[in-house]
Amino acid sequence: MSAPAGTERFPVDTLRTRLSGRVLIPGDPEYDDARLIALGGLDPSPAAIARPVHDDDVAAVVSFAREHGVPLAVRGGGHSGAAHGTVNDGLVLDLRDMTALDVDADARTVWADAGLTAGDVTKALSPYGLAVGFGDTATVGIGGITLGGGVGFLSRRYGLTIDNLLAADVVTADGQVRRVSADHEPELFWGIRGGGGNFGVVTRFQLRLEAISQVVGGMLLLRATSEALAAVMVAAQNSPEELSPIVNVMPCPPIPGVPAEHHGTLVIMCELCAVGSTADGEAAVAPFRAAGEVLLDGVAPRPYAELFAEEGPAFRPVVRGTSLFLDAVDADLAVAIMERLEAADGMRVVQLRPLGGAIARVPADATAYAHRDRRLMGYVAAILGPGEDAQGPSDWVAGTADLLRQGDDGVYVNFLFDEGHERVRAAYPGATWDRLTALKARVDPTNLFRRNQNIPPAR
Ligand SMILES: Cc1cc2nc3c(=O)[nH]c(=O)nc-3n(C[C@H](O)[C@H](O)[C@H](O)COP(=O)(O)OP(=O)(O)OC[C@H]3O[C@@H](n4cnc5c(N)ncnc54)[C@H](O)[C@@H]3O)c2cc1C
Incomplete structure (x- = not known):
């Protein structure tokens, strides 16, 4: 019998003998x-x-990939x-399979394994009345989001996820397990916070x-007009930092509670989350409610963890997208965004996230996320319909990003x-790149970890 495709490139049986955890190959029931x-x-x-099920397993996989020259x-x-x-x-x-979580409620810290998702951690912390900010989506892994930065519902008040990172255990390319923190291997600790x-x-x-249990949060859906978008963006850009709004302009999905006549029409979907007192939270969201015709108001006092509710069956969209930073969205740009969306067919999204607050109070060189002074993050995406050719959506994304990009x-x-x-x-930007490539040359000189947004080792 011939080996499953690809496995002839390296001895999977050898890998299996080195791990306590499983190694799945094509044909195994769980592989698919x-x-x-x-x-x-x-x-x-x-x-x-x-x-892998523990650090030694991870180290064994890393060493195996290095020794056998296997793409990892x-x-x-x-x-x-x-x-x-x-x-x-x-x-x-x-x-x-690495999902341990250890809360120290008195010290207000948690050790969370990297196999957990943002939703897993947020829900596990909820009974303690504690939280740490990740993004806006339960199923995103804490590994990827934290290592890149982590911007979400709590960022303007408490910073990015990396601004709340105290330490981490890292298996480096040499197979060593290193505990890194501000005091221990500080340069590596700097690099994993954004790199x-x-x-x-x-x-x-x-x-x-x-200490976060109750927030004023949820989804507010407005009928999209350029006036409403301009008013929403005035509200978003003037929000107190206790509110980290996420504004999406897009065709209305078939959301329960929204009359069918609105499905597919352009809406402004505001994902809102205000920490602090309920009265202050209600005051912070009031300008959003007043910005236009409300189609659905799901914003209410609720446990923070409810914002990371279970999603339905896995949705695997085919997406073309890009991201950028902006300084401001004024009334003219709101008109241009609406024209762009009105001229498009299919599911097209412009997302705008005000930054600032605690994000901006961290010095640009304190972590590898250096865009501390940027005021707005924009994200443009086209979700392809079944069989849809990607060229048109890709062009739409590029053109819309050009329209938005500032600075x-x-x-x-x-x-x-x-x-x-x-x-x-x-x-x-700037010196961050040079510092990252120098660190890469020291801890991963052969670029074993290259299946990522890759920072090559300095020569
Ligand atoms: C629906 C959706 C919503 C999102 N919302 C937000 C948001 O609100 N805020 C935000 O900041 N981002 C958001 N993101 C972006 C998200 O943070 C990144 O895509 C992130 O990299 C995903 O992490 P992951 O672990 O789920 O992905 P993976 O695909 O598993 O990993 C992504 C990258 O990180 C590396 N990586 C992951 N875990 C580890 C680890 N433990 N050690 C070393 N490397 C690791 C992987 O190798 C890979 O290069 C969103 C993405 C999606 C698809």
């Missing part, structure tokens, strides 16, 4: 589910998927827009927690798709 990632339109075919992908929640959580004919190090998975596999994170061409690394080296470079 395990190989999938969040991005649709792909047919990932890794030669093997290793599912590291998978946490599988939400990379560039499909970096898998690799055809290579080895996937899938962290999803992605370039420096090793993080097996667990220690995060600082805040330099900087970008948040976690919102990059597969956009090439220059775009990765743009994620790390």
Whole structure:
């Protein structure tokens, strides 16, 4: 019998003898589910998927990949827009069997294994009345989001996820397990706060927690007009930092509670979350409610963890997208955004996220996320319909991004798709890039960890 495709490239049986966890190959019952990632339109075919259960397993996989010259992908929640959580004919190090979580409620810290998702951690912390900010989506892995930065519902008040990272355990390319923090291997600790998975596999994170149980939050849906969008953006840009609004302009999905006549028409979907007192939270969201015709008001006092509710069956969209920073969205730009969306067919999204607050109070060189002074993050995406050719949607995304882009061409690394080296470079402005490439040369000189938004070793 011939070996499954790809496995003839390296001795999977040898790998199996080195791990306590499983190693799945094509033909194994669980392989087909395990190989999938969040991005649709792909047919990932890794030669093997290793599912480590502890740090020594992770170190064994890393050493095996290095010794055998095997292309290696590291998978946490599988939400990379560039499909970096898998690799055809290579080895996937899938962290999803590492899910321990250890809360120290008195110290307000948690150690969370990298196989957990944002939703897993948020829900586990909820009974303690504690939280740490990730993004806006339950299924995103804490590994990918934290290593790239982490912008979400709590960022303007408490900073990015990395601003709350106290320590981490990292398996580097030499197979060593290193505990890094501000006091221990500070340069590596600096690099993993924004530099992605370039420096090793993080097996667990220690995060600082805040006392957050109740928030004023949920989804507010407005009929989209340029006037309403301009008013929403005035509200968003003037929000107190206790509110980290996420504004999406897009065709209305078939949301229960929204009359069918609105499905497919352009709406402004505001994802709102205000921390602090209920009265202050209600005051912070009031300008959004007043900005236009409300189609659905799901904003209410509720436990923070409810914003990370279980989603339905896995949705694997085929997406073309890009991201950028802006300084402001004024009335003219609101008109232009609406015209752009009105002229498009299919599911097209412009997302706008005010930044500032605690994000901007961290010095640009304190972490590898250096865009501390940028005021707004924009994200443009086209979700392809079944069989839809990608060229039109890609052109629409590029044209819309050109319309929005203001200032330099900087970008948040976690919102990059597969956009090439220059775009990765743009994620790390100024001295940040040189510092990252020097660190890479020291801890991963052969670029073993290259299936990511890659920072090559300095020569
Ligand atoms: C629906 C959706 C919503 C999103 N919302 C937000 C948001 O609100 N805010 C935000 O900041 N981002 C958001 N993102 C972007 C997200 O943070 C990135 O795509 C992130 O990289 C996903 O992490 P993951 O672990 O799920 O993905 P994976 O595909 O598993 O990993 C992504 C990258 O990180 C590396 N990696 C993952 N875990 C580790 C680890 N433990 N050690 C070393 N390397 C690792 C992988 O190798 C890969 O290069 C969103 C993405 C999607 C698809």
